């Protein structure tokens with residue numbers, strides 16, 4: 001018996017009719033004779049609504065209580081999906097993260113999975129039942145309810161698929177969502193984006209970190225580390241989807257496989273500070289202590305004086321301002337500047353390792369369109385440009401076109417068929 005993990009996202013379980021279609025999909029797999037474990041997210045915008053509700057009773061709700069609250073969203077949907085399955089003759093059991101034995105560290109709101117027990121899942125599968133598990137949640141070592149970060153149900157699914165060794169059974173982890181696969185860019189932002197037949201874990205991870213919301217970055221990391229094949233598919237209609245797999249030699253032939261946009265960045269600059277040894281450590285230690293993820297860092301030097309700029313999510317600016325001001329007080333001189341209204345566009349591809357001219361093609365295309373680049377960062381498989389927020393969507397489309405990404409989906413499909 002092959003084991004499949006099927007994850008359904010928020011839109012896919014957004015109302016009773018959609019839940020019924022998801023249940024039919026689950027039944028189809030089970031009728032093929034396979035074991036199925038289901039993971040679901042909270043219905044529609046439930047998680048956003050819960051966060052907003054918390055904000056109405058407290059200006060700074062504790063992270064513990066926020067996790068307790070957010071975790072309720074998934075509990076509603078697992079029960080409903082289990083009921084829908086039972087109503088079409090599929091025995092099902094809804095389970096919380098704690099009931100399954102999904103353990104995490106204690107970092108509320110962004111907890112990491114530290115272990116998954118398969119005992120309860122095996123027990124349910126052995127009885128011919130479909131376990132329907134709450135995505136996005138776990139239990140810390142001290143028994144507290146935690147959540148895995150926004151979009152974290154993908155990670156629950158891949159973690160369960162890894163614990164169940166689905167690949168060894170001949171199964172896969174299916175991520176059912178509201179698009180029919182991974183596209184060369186968010187199809188809502190770039191209408192000419194094309195669907196990829198396959199993408200490597202490494203490329204998907206970069207795209208996810210750079211703003212492609214379709215997969216949670218930690219889910220891709222888990223998949224890569226434990227060799228879980230991930231199939232991204234549409235929950236409401238039959239499709240071919242996109243397979244996320246290990247890199248194959250022909251993947252290196254393609255320079256760029258996707259483009260992504262991260263909106264709403266802010267830039268923090270400490271200008272004209274003394275470039276004493278340790279000043280960078282002091283600054284970024286303070287920022288890290290405040291729990292803030294830093295995007296890219298630029299330092300410029302004029303003799304003994306330096307200016308350091310870095311970008312962060314817009315929502316982190318208030319906290320970062322406090323941390324950076326304290327550092328400035330300690331160094332004694334300099335000034336703090338905050339810019340808002342920035343965004344980052346990036347292109348990603350493992351083929352960059354073996355092709356030259358990728359950066360120049362991107363910069364030339366953006367330049368020809370009159371788009372100013374405020375900063376550039378590169379790694380082996382990505383190039384990112386900071387642009388103003390108002391230019392961002394147009395810049396994404398231009399980068400997408402410059403690398404012929406509208407045709408990549410068809411090219412991949414043809415090479416797979418041949």
Ligand code: ADP
Pocket residue numbers: 008009010011012041151176177178179181182183184185186187188211212213214215258
């Ligand atoms: P779910 O609720 O199923 O987890 P998400 O909203 O988290 O769904 O992710 C699906 C959305 O991701 C799509 O509707 C799409 O707009 C967005 N998206 C961003 N980048 C991409 C991409 N490269 N390919 C496909 N979808 C993308």
Ligand code: ASP
Pocket residue numbers: 009010041042047048073135136149150151152153154
């Ligand atoms: N419900 C959670 C969220 O909205 C988890 C998820 O959708 O994956 O972030």
Ligand code: MG
Pocket residue numbers: 009151154213214215216
């Ligand atoms: Mg998601």
